[in-house]
Amino acid sequence: MRQQLIERTVQFVKEQLDGDSSGHDWFHIERVWATAKSIYDKENTGDLLVIELAALLHDLADSKLFDEAEGRQNIYYFLEGEGVSESIIQHVLQIVETISFSKGEKPATIEGQIVQDADRLDAMGAVGIARAFAYGGAKGQVLYDPTKPFYKPTDQKSVSTIHHFFDKLLLLRESMNTEKGQTMAKERHKFMIYFLDQFFNDLDEARNYSKQE
Numbered sequence: 387m388r389q390q391l392i393e394r395t396v397q398f399v400k401e402q403l404d405g406d407s408s409g410h411d412w413f414h415i416e417r418v419w420a421t422a423k424s425i426y427d428k429e430n431t432g433d434l435l436v437i438e439l440a441a442l443l444h445d446l447a448d449s450k451l452f453d454e455a456e457g458r459q460n461i462y463y464f465l466e467g468e469g470v471s472e473s474i475i476q477h478v479l480q481i482v483e484t485i486s487f488s489k490g491e492k493p494a495t496i497e498g499q500i501v502q503d504a505d506r507l508d509a510m511g512a513v514g515i516a517r518a519f520a521y522g523g524a525k526g527q528v529l530y531d532p533t534k535p536f537y538k539p540t541d542q543k544s545v546s547t548i549h550h551f552f553d554k555l556l557l558l559r560e561s562m563n564t565e566k567g568q569t570m571a572k573e574r575h576k577f578m579i580y581f582l583d584q585f586f587n588d589l590d591e592a593r594n595y596s597k598q599e
Contacts, residue, residue: 409517503567511574522547
């Protein structure tokens, strides 16, 4: 019964995210799902069913992709139709509503904290870099604008994909809730720093060469 619910949830999510090119596709969900289970195994606490459902469904009410209210309603009706208890549905919705970085919230339960860590880890490291540029391209965002200062007011969007690293991605390491999340975040953070160092070194070389002409 439980496995059948997970399988139907996977299919439902695949249908909802079909064709996404912003880095929020099924493969992102699959990675978050796997990472959440890995963190659960290490932490050895929480309700695994809630963790799996929330990890699978977490982007279906993301305002970057869907209308939030409509997304929450779709999640509710899907889970209700699958015979999921009201308490689990409400717990899953609570997690979905609070894990986003833009909300600035820490989920109240360990299940939510695990899913939040898993989602944020997928925004870090090599995969996180690739996703950042996929999202920027999908939204028509410039690669980098050297005329704009880093760190934006919290009510504004990043002015370029490189600015997004400073506005969000480099802040994720300090927001991890679990011990395993913190450990995984350290290496991914280091890789992003290496990437940015190389990026700005390349820019400096180009600028220096142009000055010589």
